[in-house]
Amino acid sequence: xxxxxxxxxxxxxxxxxxxxxxxxxxxxxxxxxxxxxxxxxxxxxxxxxxxxxxxxxxxxxxxxxxxxxxxxxxxxxxxxxxxxxxxxxxxxxxxxxxxxxxxxxxxxxxxxxxxxxxxxxxxxxxxxxxxxxxxxxxxxxxxxxxxxxxxxxxxxxxxxxxxxxxxxxxxxxxxxxxxxxxxxxxxxxxxxxxxxxxxxxxxxxxxxxxxxxxxxxxxxxxxxxxxxxxxxxxxxxxxxxxxxxxxxxxxxxxxxxxxxxxxxxxxxxxxxxxxxxxxxxxxxxxxxxxxxxxxxxxxxxxxxxxxxxxxxxxxxxxxxxxxxxxxxxxxxxxxxxxxxxxxxxxxxxxxxxxxxxxxxxxxxxxxxxxxxxxxxxxxx
Amino acid sequence: xxxxxxxxxxxxxxxxxxxxxxxxxxxxxxxxxxxxxxxxxxxxxxxxxxxxxxxxxxxxxxxxxxxxxxxxxxxxxxxxxxxxxxxxxxxxxxxxxxxxxxxxxxxxxxxxxxxxxxxxxxxxxxxxxxxxxxxxxxxxxxxxxxxxxxxxxxxxxxxxxxxxxxxxxxxxxxxxxxxxxxxxxxxxxxxxxxxxxxxxxxxxxxxxxxxxxxxxxxxxxxxxxxxxxxxxxxxxxxxxxxxxxxxxxxxxxxxxxxxxxxxxxxxxxxxxxxxxxxxxxxxxxxxxxxxxxxxxxxxxxxxxxxxxxxxxxxxxxxxxxxxxxxxxxxxxxxxxxxxxxxxxxxxxxxxxxxxxxxxxxxxxxxxxxxxxxxxxxxxxxxxxxxxxxxxxxxxxxxxxxxxxxxxxxxxxxxxxxxxxxxxxxxxxxxxxxxxxxxxxxxxxxxxxxxxxxxxxxxxxxxxxxxxxxxxxxxxxxxxxxxxxxxxxxxxxxxxxxxxxxxxxxxxxxxxxxxxxxxxxxxxxxxxxxxxxxxxxxxxxxxxxxxxxx
Numbered sequence: 023x024x025x026x027x028x029x030x031x032x033x034x035x036x037x038x039x040x041x042x043x044x045x046x047x048x049x050x051x052x053x054x055x056x057x058x059x060x061x062x063x064x065x066x067x068x069x070x071x072x073x074x075x076x077x078x079x080x081x082x083x084x085x086x087x088x089x090x091x092x093x094x095x096x097x098x099x100x101x102x103x104x105x106x107x108x109x110x111x112x113x114x115x116x117x118x119x120x121x122x123x124x125x126x127x128x129x130x131x132x133x134x135x136x137x138x139x140x141x142x143x144x145x146x147x148x149x150x151x152x153x154x155x156x157x158x159x160x161x162x163x164x165x166x167x168x169x170x171x172x173x174x175x176x177x178x179x180x181x182x183x184x185x186x187x188x189x190x191x192x193x194x195x196x197x198x199x200x201x202x203x204x205x206x207x208x209x210x211x212x213x214x215x216x217x218x219x220x221x222x223x224x225x226x227x228x229x230x231x232x233x234x235x236x237x238x239x240x241x242x243x244x245x246x247x248x249x250x251x252x253x254x255x256x257x258x259x260x261x262x263x264x265x266x267x268x269x270x271x272x273x274x275x276x277x278x279x280x281x282x283x284x285x286x287x288x289x290x291x292x293x294x295x296x297x298x299x300x301x302x303x304x305x306x307x308x309x310x311x312x313x314x315x316x317x318x319x320x321x322x323x324x325x326x327x328x329x330x331x332x333x334x335x336x337x338x339x340x341x342x343x344x345x346x347x348x349x350x351x352x353x354x355x356x357x358x359x360x361x362x363x364x365x366x367x368x369x370x371x372x373x374x375x376x377x378x379x380x381x382x383x384x385x386x387x388x389x390x391x392x393x394x395x396x397x398x399x400x401x402x
Numbered sequence: 403x404x405x406x407x408x409x410x411x412x413x414x415x416x417x418x419x420x421x422x423x424x425x426x427x428x429x430x431x432x433x434x435x436x437x438x439x440x441x442x443x444x445x446x447x448x449x450x451x452x453x454x455x456x457x458x459x460x461x462x463x464x465x466x467x468x469x470x471x472x473x474x475x476x477x478x479x480x481x482x483x484x485x486x487x488x489x490x491x492x493x494x495x496x497x498x499x500x501x502x503x504x505x506x507x508x509x510x511x512x513x514x515x516x517x518x519x520x521x522x523x524x525x526x527x528x529x530x531x532x533x534x535x536x537x538x539x540x541x542x543x544x545x546x547x548x549x550x551x552x553x554x555x556x557x558x559x560x561x562x563x564x565x566x567x568x569x570x571x572x573x574x575x576x577x578x579x580x581x582x583x584x585x586x587x588x589x590x591x592x593x594x595x596x597x598x599x600x601x602x603x604x605x606x607x608x609x610x611x612x613x614x615x616x617x618x619x620x621x622x623x624x625x626x627x628x629x630x631x632x633x634x635x636x637x638x639x640x641x642x643x644x645x646x647x648x649x650x651x652x653x654x655x656x657x658x659x660x661x662x663x664x665x666x667x668x669x670x671x672x673x674x675x676x677x678x679x680x681x682x683x684x685x686x687x688x689x690x691x692x693x694x695x696x697x698x699x700x701x702x703x704x705x706x707x708x709x710x711x712x713x714x715x716x717x718x719x720x721x722x723x724x725x726x727x728x729x730x731x732x733x734x735x736x737x738x739x740x741x742x743x744x745x746x747x748x749x750x751x752x753x754x755x756x757x758x759x760x761x762x763x764x765x766x767x768x769x770x771x772x773x774x775x776x777x778x779x780x781x782x783x784x785x786x787x788x789x790x791x792x793x794x795x796x797x798x799x800x801x802x803x804x805x806x807x808x809x810x811x812x813x814x815x816x817x818x819x820x821x822x823x824x825x826x827x828x829x830x831x832x833x834x835x836x837x838x839x840x841x842x843x844x845x846x847x848x849x850x851x852x853x854x855x856x857x858x859x860x861x862x863x864x865x866x867x868x869x870x871x872x873x874x875x876x877x878x879x880x881x882x883x884x885x886x887x888x889x890x891x892x893x894x895x896x897x898x899x900x901x902x903x904x905x906x907x908x909x910x911x912x913x914x915x916x917x918x919x920x921x922x923x924x925x926x927x928x929x930x931x932x933x934x935x936x937x938x939x940x941x942x943x944x945x946x947x948x949x950x951x
Contacts, residue, residue: 031889132860137745140857148857148864155868159875166874166888167867290749293859300863 025316025327028162030229032236037172038165039223039240040247042309045302046127047216048179048251052259052274054357058209059201061194061265064257066210071249074217077369078241081220084376085227086237087385093224094320096385097371100378109371110321116367117314118334120219121307122341123355125149128303129342130349135276136296146342149300149307154335156308157315158328161229164308171305175298179251182294183258185282190261215361217248221368225313272349311338421644434534442550446475449548452537466496468506472513473550482543484562491524492545492558510551517549518556526559538616563587568594571673571695573837576712583673584695588618591690591697594675595622599682603627606690609640617648622678622697623687629915632879633687636700640689651691651698658689658700660877665842668878670699670706677711685916701879701914705887705898707836713901722900728833731826732843733869736773737854737862739823743769745858761817770855772816776824777847779806784828881913889913 030038055063088096093113098106128149129142156164199206227233259274262281268274279295315334319327346352379385433448453459462476476492496517508516518529530536531554540546543561568590571583584591592606603625610616619640623633639658648654651671659668672678673695678688681699689698708725743762747755765772783806787798806824810816827847834840846869853861876883886894894911896902905926910916 033890136860137858144857145860148860152864152867152871156871159871163871163875166882166884167870169890170870170874170884170888171867293746293749296859297863300860301867304864304867 025319025325026161026229028160028165028229029231030161030165030226031169032230032232032240034165034169035223035226035230035236036240036243036247038168038226038305038309039220040244041168041172041175041302042222042306043217043220043244043248044251045299045306046124047213047248048255049131049273049275049299050127050353050356051213051216051252052256052268053271054212054353055209055256056260056265056268056274057357058212059206060269061196061260062199062201062206063209063260063265063268064195064253065199066206066213067249067252067256069206070210070213070217071245073214074245074248075241077218078220078245080372080376081223082227082237082241084372084379085224086233087379088228089233090228092228092316092320093375094317096379097375100375100382100384107321109374110317112367113371114314114318114321116363117222117310117317118337118341119345120364121310121314121338122345123352123360124303124307124310125338125342126346126352128299128307130352131273131276131299132296134349135273136292143339143343147339149304150311150335150338150342152304153307153311154331156304157312158331161226161312164305164312168305171301175302176247176251178294178298180254182279182282182291183254185284185291186258186262186278188284189281190258192257192261194261194264195257211361211365212357213252215364218364218368219310220244221372222309222313225316226309272353311335417644434537436533438531438533438553438555440551440553442473442475442548442552445548445555448533449477449536449546452533462493464493464497466513466517467508471508472510474513475548476545477540477548478545478560479540479543482563483545483560487524487560487562488545488558491560492522492547495521495523514549514552514554514556517547522556522558524558524560528557528559529554530557531555541616565590574672574674574677574711574835576710576715578716579712580674580676582675584675584690584697586693586695588620588690588692591675591695592620592622595678595682595688595690598675598679599624604682607633607637609637611640611643611645611654612648613644613646615647615649618692619648619654620690620692621687622682622690624682624685627683627685627910627916627918628687629685629917632701632915635879636687636689648691650694651689651696654689654691655698660879664872664876665845666704666873666876666883667707667836667838667842668702668876668883670702670836671696671838672699672711673697674711680711680714683910683921685910685914685918701881703878703881703885704839704873704883705885707834707839709897709901710835714904720900722898725833725835726899728830729843731830732834732840733846733850734862734866735827735830736777736820736823736847737850737865739820740769740773740851741854741858741862744855758817758819761819764814765817766814767816768855769820770851772820773823773851773855774848776806776810776816776820777827777851779810780824780828781844885913886911 052063055066059066088099091099094106094110097109097113100106101109125146126142129145132145133140133142156167230236255275258278259268263271263274263277271277276292276295279292280290282291311331311334315327315330318334319330324330346355433452436448438445450461458480460476460478460480464474464476466472466474474496476488478488514529518527528539530539536546536555536557539557543559543563545558545560547556547558549556565587566585568582568585570581574583582594584594596604601624605621605623605625607621607623609619609621611619621633621636621640636658640654643654643657645653645657655669655671656662661668669689670681678690678697678699681688687700689700691697708722708729713722742749743758747759750758762769762772767775783798783802787795787802790798807821811818811821831840831844834843850862850865853865855861857864870884873884874882874888882889885891886898891912894909896907897911905922905928908921908924910919910921912919
């Protein structure tokens with residue numbers, strides 16, 4: 023809060039968080055889930071969303087215990103200047119790594135599916151430039167653009183799904199629960215790891231203008247948006263191609279767009295897919311990038327995060343190329359390494375901070391935040 | 403301790419002092435600052451000395467009274483006053499009436515008062531004893547009359563200068579709606595506004611800008627509807643301007659707009675008094691500048707540049723979606739062509755792809771160069787046609803049509819398809835009602851073209867994202883530029899993509915922060931009279947008529 027003075031509305035926050043979780047998940051998760059449990063993948067989505075709501079509320083209420091402070095500020099307050107900064111640095115590295123993965127995913131998709139002869143680093147650089155520009159302009163600008171773009175992307179995605187509907191065969195979802203429950207649960211952890219990326223919301227909550235009013239309905243809204251999008255994507259992919267084919271493909275959702283043949287002239291609407299991908303992943307990276315630099319600036323007690331934007335951007339481009347040797351490694355990473363990493367960091371630190379704040383009796387979501395909410399009446 | 407000894411200047415004071423210093427260098431200001439004396443010779447001498455021997459200064463000396471009791475000297479600038487009015491309202495009463503009725507009564511001691519109160523027949527008459535004020539007013543077209551024995555000067559407002567008259571605005575033509583446009587005279591313009599909004603709450607706050615031009619700037623608003631902070635901010639920015647001359651409202655715009663590093667217009671400008679009035683009723687303020695028919699409106703938001711004044715008069719609601727489409731087409735049509743023909747041939751139906759390929763077979767350039775050539779030629783032709791003397795304009799059209807449409811294709815420099823694309827882009831760009839905004843969009847076509855040539859569709863979408871981020875970061879007097887799209891206020895989209903009927907637009911736009919947000923009472927939807935109860939048919943005479951078969 024001390025770094026960023028801008029305020030965002032509840033709707034903007036909801037869209038930003040949903041978009042951050044959804045942008046890459048939609049493209050990668052159907053294949054990952056189908057590799058684990060074949061055509062039962064959609065069940066994992068249903069299972070996960072029983073867990074997501076508590077997670078969402080946990081994030082929301084941890085944020086509200088310290089309504090005017092972001093993650094770094096209260097981890098320093100709770101754990102002391104050294105351990106607190108250590109925990110904050112873990113978060114910085116986590117966000118940075120995640121941003122690197124997102125940048126690489128962006129490039130991989132474009133090179134694989136759209137423009138095979140362009141070097142990947144070109145797309146990575148372009149995306150990082152875009153995100154850096156957004157981060158440089160500030161949180162309010164990112165929020166406004168998200169508010170404009172996200173619903174359009176959602177609608178465009180829905181249109182693609184509806185146009186692919188005639189090709190789908192929902193009997194391919196049967197038999198239900200063909201795989202054992204433990205294997206379904208294990209696979210669902212892959213999805214949960216994607217969802218816990220939403221922990222970046224802890225960097226946004228202090229800047230929400232009506233956080234108290236939003237406390238109850240923000241997590242359900244985000245969860246429902248995610249649930250419906252993901253269940254449509256996963257079930258749709260399986261209905262379209264079957265479990266085995268979905269698992270074999272890298273980007274099953276892209277096949278949605280490719281199969282569309284409507285009225286003899288609407289065909290090959292992958293361009294729409296590319297548009298959704300560029301815009302939503304761009305916005306996702308902006309949020310993560312913003313989380314990284316603000317957390318880092320806060321850890322180092324800087325007055326402004328903007329000087330960090332360019333160096334971090336350069337780091338991100340390099341990181342995105344260095345972390346994976348090839349596209350296959352990304353899938354392996356997302357299926358096996360990422361769940362452990364993401365769940366440990368986000369859930370672990372969430373639980374740690376909660377516990378310490380309860381034990382040390384610091385932070386109370388009934389106190390504070392009034393100043394902020396008074397401002398919100400004159401501010402958008 | 404030491405700090406107390408020296409009182410620091412505030413930057414603003416320093417600025418003011420510097421300005422005063424410059425002012426003092428620029429003329430016989432010590433003469434202008436001295437007070438008027440009783441002696442008319444001294445006063446007139448000073449006045450003449452200040453002007454030097456200006457060739458357009460008219461001096462007329464005359465005497466009042468039967469025995470030439472009182473000496474008067476009249477000054478005005480030639481060409482700025484109505485000379486017939488001078489004879490009628492000043493010379494006539496002062497020269498003739500004094501012979502007959504006021505014999506012997508007029509003396510240097512009471513002449514000033516008599517003229518002011520009893521003799522002069524002009525309606526707008528003021529007196530001043532400050533030389534600088536007199537000079538200012540004479541230069542603005544007042545007639546100054548120095549009277550013997552008075553330390554004051556009479557100033558008659560008899561301004562009249564050549565003007566264009568109220569004509570139809572050229573840049574903003576429409577089919578239905580008032581045809582009056584602003585003129586170059588500030589007073590006519592304010593009267594055009596006043597005639598439409600007849601409330602004493604309509605304020606015209608004047609100030610002067612320009613060291614030499616002393617141009618009148620008039621901040622116009624409706625007290626009680628406008629956000630006072632906005633007006634204060636506009637006035638602050640206008641008063642801070644330090645410039646030697648203002649010849650058009652563009653000078654002011656450059657000084658007061660929030661961000662100069664953007665091609666987009668952050669202040670709306672218009673020649674239409676009805677548009678200014680609509681803005682005032684929205685709770686905005688307008689800046690009317692003397693000597694130009696273009697008034698500025700602040701704050702301005704981007705969606706309003708897709709609106710034409712006529713949308714509010716004629717039922718053309720359906721045209722607005724086309725304008726948004728035209729906006730996107732202007733921006734992306736050439737780049738889409740480049741992206742698809744270069745990178746994504748599979749995206750168009752194969753028969754079309756084949757015909758494009760066949761057409762492009764003999765073209766020596768890649769699509770991006772081809773598109774670039776045509777777009778540049780189009781811009782050259784457009785600009786050339788605009789600046790050309792009227793009779794040559796049609797020649798330009800012929801040259802354009804023949805060169806672009808026929809010769810370039812026949813010579814194999816470009817393919818026929820790109821001609822269609824460029825023509826489509828051109829037509830789209832003309833659909834954007836706001837001239838300056840369409841400039842910005844047309845300019846951004848070029849970066850989009852390069853992005854598309856290098857990165858295909860990905861480049862186009864990246865470009866659009868950069869553009870959106872830029873637009874979302876702009877503000878005009880505190881109002882986000884994309885409002886009400888981002889920040890999204892869905893309740894106010896009734897005036898963005900289609901215009902809702904007037905009775906539905908109950909609220910003024912929220913972010914203009916009008917103290918009085920309600921425009922009109924809700925629930926005025928026109929409806930047929932409610933059905934009458936079965937037993938009450940005889941009660942209303944109208945009802946009886948309607949029941950007749």
